[in-house]
Amino acid sequence: MALKEFRQLRRDRLTIIIAILIPVIQLTIFGYAISTEVKNVTAVVVDQSHTSSSRRLVSALDNTGVFIFKHYLLSYREAYDALRDGKAKAAIIIPPRFSDHLPPGESASVQVLVDGSDSTVANYVLNTVSGVVAAMAQDDAVRIDMKPRFVARARVLFNPDLKSSVFFVPALIVLILHLPLMLLTSLSLVRERAEGTLEQLIVTPIGRLGLMLGKLVPFFWLGVAEGVGVLLVMVYIFQVPVRGSIAILIVVLLLWIIASLALGLMISTMARNQLQAVLMTILIVIPSILLSGFIFPRESMPAVIYPITFLLPMTYSLNIVRGMVIRGAGALALMSDLAVLVGICIAFIFLATVRFQKRLG
Secondary structure (H helix, E strand, C coil): CHHHHHHHHHHCHHHHHHHHHHHHHHHHHHHHHCCCCCCCEEEEEEECCCCHHHHHHHHHHHHCCCEEEEEEECCHHHHHHHHHCCCCCEEEEECCCCCCCCCCCCCEEEEEEEECCCHHHHHHHHHHHHHHHHHHHHHHHHHHCCCCCEEEEEEEECCCCCCHHHHHHHHHHHHHHHHHHHHHHHCHHHHHHHHCCHHHHHCCCCCHHHHHHHHHHHHHHHHHHHHHHHHHHHHHCCCCCCCCCHHHHHHHHHHHHHHHHHHHHHHHHHCCCHHHHHHHHHHHHHHHHHHCCCCCCHHHCCCCCHHHHCCCHHHHHHHHHHHHHHHCCCCCCCHHHHHHHHHHHHHHHHHHHHHHHHHHC
């Protein structure tokens, strides 16, 4: 029996290649990509002082390697909007009287706005800014023989209590909709082929695109029911409210359901058997979990790995869902991610149709 299985496996060379390459490739990529170190946090500055002290503070923060300063803004409102729209994760607001020449007995407070969506990043940012400001204040106090007069005041936005559930539950909705739906459709055509019913589909007068869409429709409604269930659990059990437009969020989740189903269908046209379909699904799902920002910040990943994150559909859906649920970002701020998600839906359906047609030939 064992010899029979060995002979059968030897004939299936593609399965052997996939099974061997998956752990090797994933270990190589994830070994470089996964890190708990926080760096390259996008930040903006509102410098209302324009003094040598304010420039020295920004320079000291930049030298930590934690921040990448994108813009100098003019007001608190602009800084808040930048965090809400996902353009920055932190804002440093320097008051007008931030100077070495403060009158005796007075102090200047540097306000730090931080996106609390990811509690790990938020805590690291707050500790870094507080440490830099304290060191600068102590240095000035020693130099002019006075008490430290610079302090950091923090305000955590969108998740003041820094609850991890606020960060992970919206992301889990994306993952829960992605994995089972993609797996179900990845097995659809393969199962038809194994059961000998694929020929019956071929001889029907329905076009290739019609066949693909027909395969998607039942699973689409299954995904809709699943989506309603997980949304209700998020809001009423985990107490994570939707800060943005619920209508737009529903549209985004519908697009994500279609994208997941279409990707699974494309896998189904490529796989020769159910084992290959499952292995290909794993090859996509595991990188999606580890490289899309689901757990680890994408900005902290090495420069070689970071471009790979843009190839994962889950990256864009996570950006949109977290932006709407946690920060209350509007559709205009997330338009680029929305456009990519629509393009992914169209591209995967097209590729699945083309692959199915080629296989028939």
